[in-house]
Each structure stands twice: as C-alpha cells, then as structure tokens.
Amino acid sequence: MLHVLVHMGVSDQRVTSVTIAKMLGTSPPAVRRTMGSLREHGIVSSEDGKNGGWRLRKELRDLTVLDVQRALQNGPLLTKPPFQDHPDDGIETSAYRVVAAAYEAAESELKDAFEAVRLSDIALDSVRQSEPRRGITSR
Incomplete structure (x- = not known):
C-alpha cells in the first residue's frame, strides 16, 4: 500500500479503486475497505462519480510509514x-x-524506524534509483 500512496502523491491525481486493485493484484472492494481505513485516519479522501477516486489529503513529506501502518x-x-x-x-x-x-x-x-521514514523519502529513493549510473557505460 505504501507504493500506491507514493504514486498518488507523485502524480497528484485521483486514482480509482479499480486502478489501485490492478496495482495490488486484488479486488476493488478490498481496496475500498483498505482505503476507507486510510480515509478514517485523514490520509486520503474520496470523491464519488464519473471523475471520482481517491486522493492524498497530506503531502508525502507529512506522512510516515508509521502513520500508514497505524491506519491499517x-x-x-x-x-x-x-x-x-x-x-x-x-x-x-x-x-x-x-x-x-x-x-x-x-x-x-x-x-x-517506521516513524523516521516519510513517504517523501520513498519517492526520493525511487528517483535516485532510476537515475542513470555515472561512469558506467554499456557495450
């Protein structure tokens, strides 16, 4: 679930339960239950309707792994x-x-340890891991 929340924070767009279910390999109803717990803890919000979906209520830098763990x-x-x-x-x-x-x-x-890791740390680590390695060339 952490990677889903980081994707949501990076994209800053609403994400449907169907999309999240595909990311997690589960069903939309299971996603709605999980996201409902996150909503109860003020981590996400939801909008119904054609353009609805889930959205983070906080910035990635304001959420820790412990916050998510406690919500779930x-x-x-x-x-x-x-x-x-x-x-x-x-x-x-x-x-x-x-x-x-x-x-x-x-x-x-x-x-x-969970309290020390912010979701923005995960996003930053992902960026660092995707940067091309300097000094290494492929032949």
Whole structure:
C-alpha cells in the first residue's frame, strides 16, 4: 500500500479503486475497505462519480510509514510472543521473560524506524534509483 500512496502523491491525481486493485493484484472492494481505513485516519479522501477516486489529503513529506501502518493495523507492529503455558515452571518463566523483553525492544525500535521514514523519502529513493549510473557505460 505504501507504493500506491507514493504514486498518488507523485502524480497528484485521483486514482480509482479499480486502478489501485490492478496495482495490488486484488479486488476493488478490498481496496475500498483498505482505503476507507486510510480515509478514517485523514490520509486520503474520496470523491464519488464519473471523475471520482481517491486522493492524498497530506503531502508525502507529512506522512510516515508509521502513520500508514497505524491506519491499517491496530495494536502492535510485531506478533506478540507466545503465552506462558506453565507459570510454575521456572525455566519457562525465564524464557518468557527474556523473549518478552526482546520483543518489547524490537517493537520499540521498529516503531521508531517506521516513524523516521516519510513517504517523501520513498519517492526520493525511487528517483535516485532510476537515475542513470555515472561512469558506467554499456557495450
């Protein structure tokens, strides 16, 4: 979905659910559900009718990967570690505690990383990747 939003921001045009569905290899109703979540979070807006479609409500520089993730998924970014089945088992309790601490650290680090990446960064990276390589010639 990130690449769809970046395409929308770069083109600054309305995009239909059918067009997005083709980009994602899914159905227009699935796109409408997903885009509806993004609309509820103020990321996109929609217009009905012949010339309707979806449009970004914010500039790419004002949206982070975390913003999009939070709009599409409630709760933690990572799958939580398994429950502790045998709380009387000291080794299992220790294993759970150590894994849970690592999980919390990873969740926090991923959240910070997603918050640091703006959709404009993705657009800029795409431009850089498409620039011809200097000093390399094809023969």
